[in-house]
Amino acid sequence: MIELKKLSINDGLDVYNMLQDIPLDENGYHNSANGITYEEYKEWLVKKEKDANQVGIIDGWRVPQTTFVLYEDGVPVGYGSIRHFLTDALREVGGHIGYCISPLYRKKGYGKEILKRLIIEARAMGIKDILVTTNLDNYASQKVIIANGGKEIDRSTEHIHFWIYE
Numbered sequence: 001m002i003e004l005k006k007l008s009i010n011d012g013l014d015v016y017n018m019l020q021d022i023p024l025d026e027n028g029y030h031n032s033a034n035g036i037t038y039e040e041y042k043e044w045l046v047k048k049e050k051d052a053n054q055v056g057i058i059d060g061w062r063v064p065q066t067t068f069v070l071y072e073d074g075v076p077v078g079y080g081s082i083r084h085f086l087t088d089a090l091r092e093v094g095g096h097i098g099y100c101i102s103p104l105y106r107k108k109g110y111g112k113e114i115l116k117r118l119i120i121e122a123r124a125m126g127i128k129d130i131l132v133t134t135n136l137d138n139y140a141s142q143k144v145i146i147a148n149g150g151k152e153i154d155r156s157t158e159h160i161h162f163w164i165y166e
């Protein structure tokens with residue numbers, strides 16, 4: 001059974017281990033929990049909770065964002081975040097939604113699944129049209145976005161902008 005659950009301050013070792021399997025930086029996706037101790041991870045969970053409840057913008061990028069974990073039969077396989085709104089900087093790179101799947105579970109359809117479920121959550125949060133950006137050479141993510149109804153609107157030398165319209 002596949003489930004998408006909000007990250008919780010009560011999450012434990014299973015989520016911690018998944019976060020250690022995901023590289024620190026990959027295709028512009030920054031996994032800030034990579035390489036931290038379990039105690040630091042507990043603080044990281046608290047920070048993520050604060051990020052979800054934050055009001056307003058910090059430094060043009062850090063808008064309120066809610067993080068979710070994708071589980072298959074109770075095993076965490078990936079995670080992703082929804083930014084509650086865009087800034088000019090996020091319109092360039094970042095968009096509303098970011099996600100990653102643990103390298104142990106890739107090419108099994110979980111990428112498409114997590115974006116599908118994050119779109120449902122974003123709509124429930126009142127985000128109608130959703131911007132997702134990818135690096136030009138991130139073919140896997142481009143397939144994930146197109147499979148979820150993403151329309152390429154423009155591309156620069158580095159990034160592609162997709163909108164998923166309601």
Ligand SMILES: CC(C)(COP(=O)(O)OP(=O)(O)OC[C@H]1O[C@@H](n2cnc3c(N)ncnc32)[C@H](O)[C@@H]1OP(=O)(O)O)[C@@H](O)C(=O)NCCC(=O)NCCS
Nearest residue numbers: 026027029099100101106107108109110111112140141143
């Ligand atoms: C992008 C990512 C989420 C895809 O996850 P995934 O679970 O492998 O995705 P899926 O299994 O749903 O595969 C989607 C499609 O991409 C293809 N694919 C997967 N990995 C691929 C790769 N390395 N190169 C080319 N195609 C790839 C799959 O075969 C599938 O193709 P299909 O639609 O023809 O069947 C994962 O590679 C990842 O976490 N990457 C690092 C973080 C990242 O890039 N996040 C996105 C930032 S926008």
